[in-house]
Amino acid sequence: MKPPGRKKIAVGIIAALVVIFVGYRVFLYRAPVTVAIVKKVQIRDIVQGPGTVQAKVPVAVSAKITGILEKLYADQGERVKKRQLLAELDSAELRHREASARWARSRAQRDLARAKADLVKSRANLLLAQSNYQRDLEVFKPGYISAAAFDITKAALRVAQSDVAANEATVKASKAALNQAESESRTAEALLGYTRILAPMDGLITVRTAEIGDIINPGTPIFQMVDYQIWAASWIDETKLGLLKVGQKAVIKLRSGKSYPGKVVRLNRQADTVTRELEVDVKFDELPKPITIGEETEVYIETGRQDAPAVPLSAVTERNGSKGVFVAAGGRANFCPVAPGLRQGGRVAILKGLRAGEMVIVNPVGIEQGIKVRPKIIANKDD
Secondary structure (H helix, E strand, O other), X not given: OOOHHHHHHHHHHHHHHHHHHHHHHHHHOOEEEEEEEOEEEEEEEEEEEEEEEEEOOEEEEEOOOOEEEEEEOOOOOOEEOOOOEEEEEOOHHHHHHHHHHHHHHHHHHHHHHHHHHHHHHHHHHHHHHHHHHHHHHHHHOOOOOOHHHHHHHHHHHHHHHHHHHHHHXXXXXXXXXXXXXXXXXXXXXXXXXXXXXXXXXXXXXXXXXXXXXXXXXXXXEEEEEEOOOEEEEEEEEHHHHHHOOOOOEEEEEEOOOOEEEEEEEEEOOOOOOOOOEEEEEEEEOOOOOOOOOOOEEEEEEEEEEEEEEEEEHHHXXXXXXXXXXXXXXXXXXXXXXXXXXXXXXXXXXXEEOXXXXXXXXXXXXXXXXXXXXXXXXXXXXXX
């Protein structure tokens, strides 16, 4: 059995330790907290969404007639000018047909010219016959010429009239024949021209789908090409629609790793009923090299920016219905109401309530107004 004196001493030591611990906690202890120095920075609000590289005007280049592909002058990946020759179909038969039509047109032109000359001649003969008739009529009435002689003059007039009528009919028929020959010649020329496949616009050939020797049917694509209005067709959550407008700056990041500046050029006003996203087209300021239609993208659209003090998002808390942060000052934590602004990454702009240089507690879980704190400053990524 321990002597009573030792027991009292032990109880006294324990009591003293408790008093020292409580005194330390009450008067000397400061809770360690991580703080960040408030700095004035520029915060940009970014709306992000996935998409693909697309062209405003995709075009399939095809032939208008059936033929065998004989020559190729362009390939996928090449930039071409409007009306540049891209390919040719076999044209031997059509060249012969065009030459024959051209010869038929020339013959019809000669026939018409000859018919017109005959008509002019017959009209001159008619004028002479009419003059003779009038002259003989005047002398026949008083009986200076016989009836037989006058009958010859009348017959000559009728022959002249018949010749004019016949030549007029010949001219009309020759004109019709010439019109038909010219129509056939134009058709032959057009068909021959269709063997030359021309670029419909300035643009980029993205795909070539035919080889020399292939039989090409009308409407069958030989090339796929696009114009130079290239954009990233991106899908953005419909809740962000109010932040977006045409002309906003953006960055288009390709899956290949390169990034290009751009701007919003078109907003689709119909959201997908399943994903609740809508299409936003962001045009490249400078075309990628090389361009790959259909390549996946990630688009970052800047919807606003603010120059203001900024704090980590985790520093903002709520007390009694007010948003604020805990500021470490004078060894104590003080709640400071603030007006948050735009967010970027893990930071938020503070539009009202803070000054640059103040220390805010990064994660104020368990922190109460006025408690003593021992701040530990974390490194700022922007320093």
